[in-house]
Every structure is written in structure tokens, then in C-alpha cells.
Amino acid sequence: MNKQQPLGWQQWLLIAGLVLSLVVAAVFAIHGLQRFPRRQADEQIRGWMSVPYIARSHRVPAALCYAALGLPAQPPDRRPLMFIARAQHRPVETLIVELQNAIAHYRLPSVLTPTAPARSTP
Numbered sequence: 001m002n003k004q005q006p007l008g009w010q011q012w013l014l015i016a017g018l019v020l021s022l023v024v025a026a027v028f029a030i031h032g033l034q035r036f037p038r039r040q041a042d043e044q045i046r047g048w049m050s051v052p053y054i055a056r057s058h059r060v061p062a063a064l065c066y067a068a069l070g071l072p073a074q075p076p077d078r079r080p081l082m083f084i085a086r087a088q089h090r091p092v093e094t095l096i097v098e099l100q101n102a103i104a105h106y107r108l109p110s111v112l113t114p115t116a117p118a119r120s121t122p
Contacts, residue, residue, distance in 0.1 A: 045094040045099055047082035054081075056102050068102035069095055 007015075043057050051069065055062035063073040069084060071077050077084065081099075085092040 005035060014104045045081070047085070047096075048080050050080055050086075052076055052077045054099060060103050060106050064102055064106055065099055068098045 036108055049057075051065045051071070052062050052071050055065045061105050062076065066073040066077070070088075071084070081095050087107075088095075
């Protein structure tokens, strides 16, 4: 039978370098994944974006965005906003403002029940 030789310092150095590089890669991957949703949600609406992309990146229903632009939700319109604006003979900035308003209105907290008036004691 062959007996295995103990690892020399070169092999231990190679193993330590590999482990260190894996740890560094994991730290960068975790950091990148934590920042990804925030960066995507904060993205400004641009003329090259499609309605489904805007809905996903701002985490709102696509139907809300289509309604804000006066478009039917079905079938999904995947054209960029600049093409939609050109077809509607409107400035793309107007469409962007309408989408921003619709998204802001969607995110407003809804009031479920009005508060009862305070009772006055005699």
C-alpha cells in the first residue's frame, strides 16, 4: 500500500490562498446582492424603458402603469416609452411624469377606517 506523504508548506500555502480567495469572492457576492434590489428600485424612469420593466423595477402592478399611460394591459406592450410617446404624439417627459404620479399614488398608505371623534365628558 502507498502511504500518503504529509502536506508540505507549499501545499498549505496553496490551500490557504484558495480559501482566502473564496472568502473574498463570497463577501463581494453578498455585498452585491444586498445592494441590487435597492439600486433597481431607485432607478429613474427613462425613455428607453418598457412598461413591464418599469413595473418590475418599481414593484408595482404592470396594469397600473398601462392604465396611467392609457394603454390596454393585454397583450403586454413591450415598446420603450419613447416609442409609445411618439405613437401618442406626446413628449416622453409627460409619460414619465404620469408614471411617477401613478406609482407615488399607488404607494400612498390607504385609510381603511376613519378615526372616531373623541368623546367629551360632562
